[in-house]
Every structure is written in C-alpha cells, then in structure tokens.
Amino acid sequence: MAEDWRRPPDGASAADESPAGGEGPADAEAPASGPGEPYASLLDLPLTSDLDRIGEQLHALARAQRTLQELLQAVVNITGELELPTVLRRIVRTAMDLVGARYGAMGVLDQEGRLLEEFIPLGLTTKELADLEGVELPRGRGLLGHLIHHPEPLRVKDISRHPESAGFPPGHPPMHSLLGVAISARGRIYGNLYLSERKDGQPFDRHDEGVIRTLAGTAGVAIENARLYQQVRYSGEQFQRLLLPRLPDLRPFSAGAAYSPASAPAAVGGDWYDAMLLPGGACAAVIGDVVGHDLRAAADMSQIRNMLRALYYEPSASPGTSLALLDRIMNAALDEAPVATALLARLEPADGAWQLRWSSAGHPPPLVLLPDGRVRYLDVEPGLPLGVAPELPRPDHCRPLPVGSTVVLFTDGLVEVPGEPLDRGLDALAVTASRLAGLEPDDLCRALVAHRTGIGHDDKAVIALRTPPLTGYGSA
Numbered sequence: 277m278a279e280d281w282r283r284p285p286d287g288a289s290a291a292d293e294s295p296a297g298g299e300g301p302a303d304a305e306a307p308a309s310g311p312g313e314p315y316a317s318l319l320d321l322p323l324t325s326d327l328d329r330i331g332e333q334l335h336a337l338a339r340a341q342r343t344l345q346e347l348l349q350a351v352v353n354i355t356g357e358l359e360l361p362t363v364l365r366r367i368v369r370t371a372m373d374l375v376g377a378r379y380g381a382m383g384v385l386d387q388e389g390r391l392l393e394e395f396i397p398l399g400l401t402t403k404e405l406a407d408l409e410g411v412e413l414p415r416g417r418g419l420l421g422h423l424i425h426h427p428e429p430l431r432v433k434d435i436s437r438h439p440e441s442a443g444f445p446p447g448h449p450p451m452h453s454l455l456g457v458a459i460s461a462r463g464r465i466y467g468n469l470y471l472s473e474r475k476d477g478q479p480f481d482r483h484d485e486g487v488i489r490t491l492a493g494t495a496g497v498a499i500e501n502a503r504l505y506q507q508v509r510y511s512g513e514q515f516q517r518l519l520l521p522r523l524p525d526l527r528p529f530s531a532g533a534a535y536s537p538a539s540a541p542a543a544v545g546g547d548w549y550d551a552m553l554l555p556g557g558a559c560a561a562v563i564g565d566v567v568g569h570d571l572r573a574a575a576d577m578s579q580i581r582n583m584l585r586a587l588y589y590e591p592s593a594s595p596g597t598s599l600a601l602l603d604r605i606m607n608a609a610l611d612e613a614p615v616a617t618a619l620l621a622r623l624e625p626a627d628g629a630w631q632l633r634w635s636s637a638g639h640p641p642p643l644v645l646l647p648d649g650r651v652r653y654l655d656v657e658p659g660l661p662l663g664v665a666p667e668l669p670r671p672d673h674c675r676p677l678p679v680g681s682t683v684v685l686f687t688d689g690l691v692e693v694p695g696e697p698l699d700r701g702l703d704a705l706a707v708t709a710s711r712l713a714g715l716e717p718d719d720l721c722r723a724l725v726a727h728r729t730g731i732g733h734d735d736k737a738v739i740a741l742r743t744p745p746l747t748g749y750g751s752a
Contacts, residue, residue: 360502367459367469367495368398374491375484377471379451382459383420384467390424392416392467400449407447418442419454423468427458429489433479435472455480457492461500469495523551528744529559529623532718534725536689536736546577546616547687547737550585558624560588560595561741563639563685566616567661576614580606580662588620595620596635596670603637603666615663619685623677623741630677630743635670637662640688640702643709647680651710653702682717682742684709689736690724717742 364382372380377399384394395413416424422440423430432438432454444451451472459466469492474480523533533549546566553559562584566577583605587598599620606613621634621642634642634654638661641653656673677683691701705724712723717740725736 360499360506363498363502364396365398367491367498368396371469371471371488371491372399374487375455375471375480376475377455377473377480378475379449379472381470382467383414383416383424383470385416385424385465389465390416392420392424394467404449407449408445411445411447419456420468420470423456423458423470424465427460427465427468429458429485430454430456431480431485453479455484455488457485457488459492459495459499461496461503466496466499523739524553526551526553526559526741529553530717530742530744531559531561531740532716532721533739534718534721534737536725546614547689547735548577548581549685549737549739550581551739551741552585552589554589554591554622554624556591556624558591558622559741560620560622561683561685561739562588562618562620563687563737563739564616564618565639565687565689565737566614576616580614580616580618583609584618584620588622594635594672595622595633596672599635599637599662600666600668600670603662603670606663607666613663613666615661617661617688621683621685623683623743625746628746630679630681630746631674632677632683633672633674635659635672637670638664640686640691643684643686643706644675644677645682645684645709645713647678649710649713651706651713653706677743679743679745682713682720682740684720684724684738684740686724686738687736690738 364384368380368382371377379397379399381395381397383392384396385391386393392414400408414420418441419430419432419435419438421442434452435441435454436443436452453473455471457469459469469488471480471484471488474484523531531551533551535547535549547564548566549561549563551559551561562581564577564580564584566580580602584598584602587593587602588595590598593601599618602618616637617639618637619634619639619642621632623630623632625631632642632644632654636656636658638658641655641658643651643653645651654673654675657671659670660668686705688698691705692698693701708724708727709720712720712727715723721738721740724738
C-alpha cells in the first residue's frame with residue numbers, strides 16, 4: 277500500500293507532529309483505510325471493477341434521462357394528432373425510434389377482441405414489401421395470437437425457439453427478436469404493438485420493455501381521443517347534412533349540388549345551398565355561408581335558409597329585393613343577427629333567351645361555363661354581407677346566357693387557401709371547372725368538391741344549374 281500522506285518527512289519524528297510535543301496519539305499507528313472509510317491517499321483509488329460499476333451506473337443514468345426526454349417528446353408527437361390512421365402509424369414509428377427497432381407493427385383487434393382486424397407494418401423496405409405482395413396479412417396466430425390471449429408484455433430473444441411460434445410466410449424478412457405490448461383504450465384492449473430486431477443486433481432488454489409499456493399508456497389515450505374525434509366529426513357532418521336540403525325535381529333544368537364538411541372536430545359550419553322552380557318557368561338558386569364553425573352557425577344557417585326560401589318564391593321580387601328584406605328581418609327577428617354571405621340567382625326565360633339575374637351579399641361571384649367551352653366569372657361589386665348594414669339596398673345584376681350554359685355557385689371554402697391570394701384559388705377553380713365542363717351538373721359538383729378537398733380547413737358547398745332548350749318553354 278502507498279505511504280500515508282500524514283507520515284512526517286525524512287528527519288522529522290513523530291513527536292514533532294504531536295501538538296503536545298511528545299505524549300499521546302503520536303505513539304499510535306496511523307489508522308489504515310478500510311471499507312466505508314475515506315480514502316487516505318490520492319493513490320488509494322477504487323479497483324477497476326469498482327470504476328466499471330460506477331461507469332455502468334452513470335451510463336444507465338444518462339440512458340434513463342435520455343429516454344425520459346424522448347418519452348416526453350413522444351407524448352407530444354402522439355397526442356398532437358387526431359386522425360386515427362395517422363395516430364396508429366405515429367405510435368408504431370415512435371416506438372421503433374425509442375428502442376432502435378428496425379421493424380414495428382400495430383395489430384388492431386376486431387370488436388370481439390379475438391382476431392386482428394387491421395395490421396399496420398412499418399420498417400419494411402420496398403423490396404421486402406414486394407416480396408410479400410399477395411401474402412395475407414396476419415390474423416393473430418402464433419406469437420401474435422399469444423399476446424392477444426395473454427395481454428402481458430412479451431419479450432422473446434429467438435422467435436423460432438418459442439413453443440408457440442408459427443413461423444413466417446414465404447417472402448417474409450427474417451426476424452429473431454420480438455417485443456410485444458398490449459394497448460388498451462378505456463379499459464378495453466384495442467390492439468397490440470409489436471417490435472422486432474434492434475438495429476444494434478442485441479435482444480430487447482428490460483429497459484426497452486419498460487419504455488414501450490410507458491408509451492403504450494399514452495398510446496391508449498391518443499387512440500381514444502382519435503376515436504372520439506371521429507365520432508364527433510361524423511355526428512357533426514351528419515347534423516350538417518340533415519340541415520341541407522335535398523334538391524327537388526328541377527326539370528327541365530339539369531341541377532346538382534355537393535357539400536364537404538370542415539376538417540376540424542365539431543366544425544359543422546354554416547355553408548348551405550338551395551334551389552326551387554318558380555312560377556313562370558324560372559328557377560332560383562342560392563348559396564350562402566354563415567360566419568362560424570359550430571352548432572350555432574349551423575342553426576343560424578337553417579333559419580336564414582328557411583326565411584330566404586319564403587322570400588325568393590315571390591316571382592315579382594328581384595334577388596336584390598329579397599336579400600335586402602331578409603337582412604331587415606334577420607335584424608328584427610333574431611336576438612343576435614349572425615353575419616353571413618349569400619348569393620341569390622334566378623334563371624328565367626326572356627325574349628327567346630335565358631337571362632341570369634342575381635344579387636350578392638359579400639359572396640364570391642358566379643362561375644359560368646358556356647357551351648362553347650369558355651369559362652368566366654361574373655365579377656361585380658359583391659356588396660356587404662348580411663347582418664352588417666340592413667338599411668342599405670341590394671343591387672341586382674343581369675346577364676344573358678345561351679342554352680346549355682352552366683351556372684356554378686360556391687362558397688369560399690372551395691377557393692380559399694391559407695396564405696395565398698384569393699385570385700389564385702379562383703383561377704384554379706376555373707381551370708378545374710373548364711376541364712370538367714362536359715360532366716352532368718351533379719357529377720360536376722361532386723368532382724369540384726373532391727378536387728379541392730385538401731385546401732384550407734373550411735367546409736365547402738357548391739350548386740350548379742344548366743339551362744335547358746327554350747322551345748315551348750315558359751310560354752305560359
């Protein structure tokens with residue numbers, strides 16, 4: 277053992293070190309270092325095995341801290357999404373990243389909880405996917421079935437040696453290790469999370485299992501939120517569609533309409549459309565949008581639509597007159613008049629031709645598809661929205677149209693793109709409508725809504741009317 281650092285230098289005696297100059301502790305031996313006592317020398321360091329143990333503990337502490345940070349970020353990533361398919365894929369990808377797994381999958385159980393209804397694999401290369409083309413997705417047999425019937429965490433070093441292993445189908449990439457954890461939502465097993473093959477070649481360990489079990493708890497909450505979101509969104513969409521009218525028989529006009537809900541939950545919106553045949557051979561159509569995306573907007577929309585329907589049925593009243601009267605009635609009859617845009621149009625025979633008369637309350641202009649293939653907007657001053665200045669008059673506009681023309685009325689959700697000028701959205705809609713002009717109005721409306729589904733987060737409504745031949749029409 278190295279010399280005690282308290283030993284006197286050469287030429288000095290122990291007595292010199294004693295405060296009393298002789299008697300007492302100076303005659304005793306210096307205590308030796310032992311287990312549990314402080315190190316008596318800078319050279320009296322722990323053995324290599326002790327250093328290794330301390331290093332392992334520090335490494336484990338650093339790994340735990342890093343894992344905690346990754347788990348916190350994983351919670352943010354998973355719970356920040358509400359679309360169920362995206363949530364499921366994000367859970368699998370996050371689990372793979374947390375433990376360094378090459379392969380991952382989510383198995384969604386059927387209603388009875390006995391078989392896999394859906395299987396979402398990630399990590400397969402393009403070649404591996406091609407090799408599995410035509411192979412039926414797993415249905416929950418072998419080790420997958422074991423986890424279904426015994427929903428405790430499953431950690432296997434060698435899949436082929438497990439007594440319940442059922443093997444892999446032809447073309448399946450080789451897999452040796454497996455880590456499986458059940459995911460529950462509201463007390464019910466929703467599915468299982470499967471991970472295979474750590475990228476470092478090591479089997480999954482207890483640390484990996486603990487991390488994935490923790491993630492599974494968050495995953496269950498995220499899945500339940502996504503399912504509730506789907507239910508709310510579906511209910512809101514159904515409510516909105518019940519409020520929208522079903523177009524009546526408008527023959528001899530060809531007509532069509534379509535609606536697409538907003539992407540946000542419970543955003544049933546205030547978009548609406550309507551149409552009606554009028555005495556004298558005319559046909560009226562209206563498109564509108566109440567400000568807001570909630571049940572209040574939908575209820576206001578229903579009231580406005582019903583009031584306007586009664587007003588524009590009077591053939592002697594112009595579209596501008598009907599909108600002005602509607603604005604005054606809203607202000608007087610409703611406790612809190614909503615703000616809404618609307619466009620009321622009327623197609624009527626006049627002097628052997630068709631003419632379009634319309635008035636706008638802050639709404640996008642009509643789009644006309646002419647029979648010769650030209651497409652144009654009828655741009656006029658749109659006026660103020662309803663609910664802003666009821667005392668102001670509403671101007672009317674008139675334009676002749678040939679037989680076979682299609683008038684398209686739409687809400688701004690079909691043309692507005694966040695961060696882009698409105699003109700760009702209008703131009704894009706015109707180009708699309710020109711390309712689809714040969715479709716029947718009903719097919720045209722559905723195609724326009726479907727083509728513009730991905731833009732913005734607003735609901736969308738569109739209605740189209742096509743002018744019929746005038747022979748003997750409207751003579752009464």
